[in-house]
Amino acid sequence: MSVHYPSELDHHNGDQERVRVSRTGTKTVGIKKLQRGTGETLWQQLQADLQRRLREGEFTDAFPGELDLRDQYGVSRHTVRAAVRALREEGIVVASRGRSTRINTDAEITQPLGALYSLFASVEAANLRQRSIVRRLDIRADAHVAIRLGLEESAPLLYLERLRLADEQPLAHDCAWLPASIASPLLGADFSHTGLYDELASRCDIRLTGGSEQIRAVVPNSVQHKLLGTTPDVAAMKVERIGTANGTPVEWRTSLIRGDRFSVLADFTARSGYSLNLSATNMP
Known part of the structure; x- marks a missing residue:
C-alpha cells in the first residue's frame, strides 16, 4: 500500500478532520484541516491544533518531528517551525541542540x-x-x-x-x-x-x-x-x-x-x- 505525503495545498480539500499516516508509519487521528483566508496564519492554526491534540492525550510517547508535522498537515517546514516555536515560548514543549522536541513535563x-x-x-x-x-x-x-x-x-x-x-x-x-x-x-x-x-x-x-x-x-x-x-x-x-x-x-x-x-x-x-x-x- 502506498502512503501519500500531502503537499501544502492538500488542506484545501477533504473533510475537516482526517486520519493520516506519517512518514514513520504512525496513524494520526483527527487532524484539523488548515485553511487560508480565515484571519489566522497557518502556523497559528497549527499551533492551536497541536494544543488541542495535546489536551486530548496524543503524543504520550513522543512529540512528532518537523518532517512528520509537515506531512501530517501538508504545510511547509517554515510553518511547522513557527508553530513549534510558539509552543516552546509558552513552555508547552522544550527543545535543545541535539535533542528532539518533547513535551515539557515540568510546566510551571x-x-x-x-x-x-x-x-x-x-x-x-x-x-x-x-x-x-x-x-x-x-x-x-x-x-x-x-x-x-x-x-x-x-x-x-x-x-x-x-x-x-x-x-x-x-x-x-x-x-x-x-x-x-x-x-x-x-x-x-x-x-x-x-x-x-x-x-x-x-x-x-x-x-x-x-x-x-x-x-x-x-x-x-x-x-x-x-x-x-x-x-x-x-x-x-x-x-x-x-x-x-x-x-x-x-x-x-x-x-x-x-x-x-x-x-x-x-x-x-x-x-x-x-x-x-x-x-x-x-x-x-
Missing part, C-alpha cells in the same frame, strides 16, 4: 496576584493531570488556627491535608482548616481529584468571596524536601491564606509549593499601576 504553575486563586484550577489550566494524595481528613481542635478564624480556642475544625501532584509529580503540600460547624459535610468528599472550593460550594453552600494571603520564599527542611521530591538546592514558596465568605473567615490554609514549578503574576496599568504589601517576616 502561575498564580495571579489579586485574584481568588485555586491551585486545582491552575493545574488544570496548565494542561497537567491533577491528583491529590489525601493524608488527613478529620475533625480536630487547634487553638492557634481557631483564633485566626475568629473562633473559640476549643472550636472543632475540619482539617484537610493533601500532597498535590501535577502529572504525578509532587507540586505542593497543602493543609486547610475550616470551622466544622459549616464544613463537616466535606468529610464525605473524595479530594483525590476535586477542588476544595468546588466541594465547599456544592456540599456546604459556602462560596469564598475574598481574603488575604502572604507568599514568601523558604528553605524546606529534609522531611519537606523528601515530601516534595526536591533536591536541597530547590527552594519553596510558603503560602498562608485566610479565605472569607462575605467578610467572615471560613478557611485558614498553609501551602508549601515547589519553587521550581510555581510563580506569581501581577497585572498593572499605566494609570493605576499595582502595589505589593511587603512586610518583614521572621525567616525559619
Whole structure:
C-alpha cells in the first residue's frame, strides 16, 4: 500500500478532520484541516491544533518531528517551525541542540496576584493531570488556627491535608482548616481529584468571596524536601491564606509549593499601576 505525503495545498480539500499516516508509519487521528483566508496564519492554526491534540492525550510517547508535522498537515517546514516555536515560548514543549522536541513535563504553575486563586484550577489550566494524595481528613481542635478564624480556642475544625501532584509529580503540600460547624459535610468528599472550593460550594453552600494571603520564599527542611521530591538546592514558596465568605473567615490554609514549578503574576496599568504589601517576616 502506498502512503501519500500531502503537499501544502492538500488542506484545501477533504473533510475537516482526517486520519493520516506519517512518514514513520504512525496513524494520526483527527487532524484539523488548515485553511487560508480565515484571519489566522497557518502556523497559528497549527499551533492551536497541536494544543488541542495535546489536551486530548496524543503524543504520550513522543512529540512528532518537523518532517512528520509537515506531512501530517501538508504545510511547509517554515510553518511547522513557527508553530513549534510558539509552543516552546509558552513552555508547552522544550527543545535543545541535539535533542528532539518533547513535551515539557515540568510546566510551571502561575498564580495571579489579586485574584481568588485555586491551585486545582491552575493545574488544570496548565494542561497537567491533577491528583491529590489525601493524608488527613478529620475533625480536630487547634487553638492557634481557631483564633485566626475568629473562633473559640476549643472550636472543632475540619482539617484537610493533601500532597498535590501535577502529572504525578509532587507540586505542593497543602493543609486547610475550616470551622466544622459549616464544613463537616466535606468529610464525605473524595479530594483525590476535586477542588476544595468546588466541594465547599456544592456540599456546604459556602462560596469564598475574598481574603488575604502572604507568599514568601523558604528553605524546606529534609522531611519537606523528601515530601516534595526536591533536591536541597530547590527552594519553596510558603503560602498562608485566610479565605472569607462575605467578610467572615471560613478557611485558614498553609501551602508549601515547589519553587521550581510555581510563580506569581501581577497585572498593572499605566494609570493605576499595582502595589505589593511587603512586610518583614521572621525567616525559619
